């Protein structure tokens with residue numbers, strides 16, 4: 001496998017699960033793909049616990065997740081980075097973007113967003129564009145809120161999210177946003193990022209002072225991650241990550257997107273659909289060696 005052209009030293013990989021359910025075979029595939037890349041490229045392998053959602057992620061699930069990874073025999077460097085312990089880092093990144101005038105508070109409830117989309121569709125007789133995950137793009141209602149009004153409404157405790165003003169962000173970032181995708185052999189191919197297809201993404205949630213997109217970009221940089229290996233379901237989101245990296249002056253790692261495992265109904269395995277967990281398989285007597293073999297890592 002070709003060695004990375006990342007500035008200096010040893011490649012750094014990470015597996016970054018969220019402890020909001022039990023791990024399934026799809027997670028095993030992701031972790032094992034990272035392990036294989038790290039072994040081939042003599043890289044480091046880190047574990048990151050993506051637990052910004054303090055309601056859905058629990059210490060019990062984190063313990064269970066780590067037991068599953070130990071059982072699979074994957075060795076990560078100690079100690080894992082736990083996102084819930086680093087909200088200040090994400091706040092600092094948010095301040096940088098705020099300082100660039102790229103963030104605005106959005107007070108719309110989900111229902112209001114839905115109503116605004118329906119109104120737009122009614123007016124144009126067309127269907128409103130959706131992001132790559134299928135959610136309708138934000139219509140931009142709160143982009144028009146005067147900063148003085150927004151400033152008065154936030155401390156008054158009105159619930160809001162913080163959104164990236166995509167048009168301004170693109171103008172600030174300049175041309176040529178993209179990233180290098182490596183294949184299994186380590187050969188890199190430059191890909192152009194198309195972040196506008198996501199619209200004004202949420203960077204800090206109503207109940208959580210950050211978001212997946214912001215935290216993942218900050219942590220990959222802080223942990224010195226040079227190669228992000230993850231499933232194809234996160235390929236489109238990488239457009240946002242490359243944009244944020246440019247705006248925040250952070251390096252853009254190499255990316256590799258592995259195929260997703262699908263169930264009998266043709267849908268990707270998901271915690272939310274109660275896909276059979278590694279713990280279920282273990283309880284049925286399946287061995288870690290058998291899992292490795294089934295997934296092509298014998």
Ligand code: GLU
Nearest residue numbers: 016017018050216230234
């Ligand atoms: N925490 C994300 C997940 O469990 C993965 C994040 C990433 O690999 O960038 O789906």
